[in-house]
Amino acid sequence: MTVKSKHVRIKGIKDGLIFLLDDKCPFEDLLSELRYKLEHSHQNILTGPIVHVDIKLGNRPVTEEDKEAVLEILKGQGNLLIRSIEALPVPGSEDNDALYLMSGILRSGQVLHHDGNLLYLGDVNPGGTITCSGDIYILGSLRGMAHAGVDGNEEAIIAASLMSPTQLRIADIISRPPDEWETRESSMEFAYLTNGAMQIDKIHNLVKVRQDLNVFKGV
Amino acid sequence: MGEAIVVTSGKGGVGKTTTTANIGTALALQGKKVCLVDTDIGLRNLDVVMGLENRIIYDLVDVAEGRCRLNQALVKDKRFDELYMLPAAQTKDKTSVTPEQVKDIILELKKEYEYILIDCPAGIEHGFRNAIAGADKAIVVTTPEHAAVRDADRIIGLLEQSHVESPKLVVNRIRPGLVKSGDMLDIEDILQVLNIDLIGIVPDDELVIKAANSGEPTVMNPDSSAAIAYRNIARRILGDAVPLMQLDRKPGAFKKFKKFFGMA
Structure with a gap:
């Protein structure tokens, strides 16, 4: 498992955190990196008060199951409150x-x-x-x-x-x-x-x- | 700086050369300094219609290739002091000059003349590109026939992609009787398809053929209805608001009678 990859970026905003998930890498890599960051490298954000979290999946075409899988990982952490999860529409699919x-x-x-x-x-x-x-x-x-x-x-x-x-x-x-x-x-x-x-x-x-x-x- | 107007149509035989000769002469009648340019290299006609064929010494190709000065190639009209013509070559073909060469010649003429009328060959190929190269404006000639309107539409499309300003339409050789009986396209039908500004309508007139064969532009003959139409077009080019000609006007019975006896 690679720790250095930057598929998952976590940004702090005024009232919470944004999880920017890369939309180019394989979805499996994304999940495993997310899991790793939460369980190992970024333990510090999980301690403390309740934090609102927005998840942005970028231009990746995602199914409801995919969203569910991401939510599953984050739900495991007590103080993260998922406020939104969004994926931008793939250009062309609507046009x-x-x-x-x-x-x-x-x-x-x-x-x-x-x-x-x-x-x-x-x-x-x-x-x-x-x-x-x-x-x-x-x-x-x-x-x-x-x-x-x-x-x-x-x-x-x-x-x-x-x-x-x-x-x-x-x-x-x-x-x-x-x-x-x-x-x-x-x-x-x-x-x-x-x-x-x-x-x-x-x-x-x-x-x-x-x-x-x-x-x-x-x- | 003068104004260069290309007279074009796409289809052959609709009256480009006649229109060029007559509008040019009508502008000269109005006291303007005019030069007619024939770009129909290999099939030149303008000189014949103007009755100037026997005065040609040099031509457009000679000027382009530097065999003579521009002034040497210009033929002065026999009727007007301020009317000149630059003939095309008859022995060469369209590709013997480039659009750039024609453009340079037109630019040179614009310094000297108020109006330069360019007679364009039929077709949309090299000759057409030569003719429009130096033009600022365009007059599209059509006749009330489907084929001519179709080609005019094609030409307008090409002109719209070029640098030439919004083209104006002349509907030539209208026969009021046929239009009335519904056997000929009327002006409204044509305008609905082409959707450009109309600058004149010219009735079909036998005197035009007679005039062309004698090398005397119709516009000189005040009895010809086509002559009045061409004079009106020239006035509209000069910016006058002239109403369109009423076509269904029949000559009075007395005039017919006089004509019968050769008095009119």
């Missing part, structure tokens, strides 16, 4: 379900690909292609090609305020809607303020108003 926001005009010959779900504020013109591993939501006119669930997800959907695509694809299913040039008026608009006055404009002009958006400029 897959989140909508990614983009704006602009996807023009002929341009391709936009996104891994995950995409909310596109603007038009997809004929000859433009939008592909997504998840769902595609278009606030604007879809006149080009949209391909949702490119990796084979048949549950994916394509939504558009004005649905007039040259072609639609979901997973490996291809559909070709009746060929017709758009005749309906695009009705989706957005409201914004200019000098305190309410303005209404078509959604594709959002970029001109909201410079802070992620604007697609073509590939």
Whole structure:
């Protein structure tokens, strides 16, 4: 058993202790080092008044059993009162379900690909292609090609305020809607303020108003 | 310092050269100092439309390769003192000049002229990159056809990625009768897809063909409806607020009658 490893760091704060547990090492090493520190090297913190303890597991993906195992070791020590035990969410695990926001005009010959779900504020013109591993939501006119669930997800959907695509694809299913040039008026608009006055404009002009958006400029 | 405007379209045959010649001439009519630059190397047309073919001595490639000075290659228009043209070479191809060389030439011209109109070749390859290299602004020409609108959209996408300022649209060769019957795309349809500012609409006019063949820009002929449209575009470039032309205006019965007898 190694004593020098620094998988477990104990920090004192105003009203207690924080146990920072490394999130890279094997979980077993973590447990044994924790046990060793409490039973041998850090005996001094266990004597004295009751101490509040926060446990931080970092970015390690942990199950309830894992948390239980950590708690088990600490519970054995009489004066440690466990206040919280937390693990930060692993980046990416949640993002897959989140909508990614983009704006602009996807023009002929341009391709936009996104891994995950995409909310596109603007038009997809004929000859433009939008592909997504998840769902595609278009606030604007879809006149080009949209391909949702490119990796084979048949549950994916394509939504558009004005649905007039040259072609639609979901997973490996291809559909070709009746060929017709758009005749309906695009009705989706957005409201914004200019000098305190309410303005209404078509959604594709959002970029001109909201410079802070992620604007697609073509590939 | 002048302003360089590239006239482009993606698709061929929609009227880039005609538009360049006519807007350029219209600006000269307004008393501006104008230079037209043909970047369609190997397929030059601007000189023919302007009726200046027989005055060409040097060309764009000669200037780029240092065989002559820029001033030696400029052809002065036969109608206006302040209108010049820099012809393209007919015997070379697009790759015989680089975008940097064109940019340098345009920069040089901007010192001397108020407006430089660059006639762009069709396509999105080397010739297109040459043409936009020195441009500050762009005019995208399209016709009311799906194919032309599709290509214009592609070009606008490429322009938006470049340094060129927000392009303006000219819808060329509109036939009001066909638009009315629903057999031709109308302006609203086109604008909805392209979503850029419209700077002019030009009706289809047989006089344009006649004028191009005689080397006399249409804009010189006050009877031509296209001429008025081009003059309006030139005025909008100069910053005037000119309302769009009413297209469904039919010539009166009397005028038709006079035309029939060759009086108008």
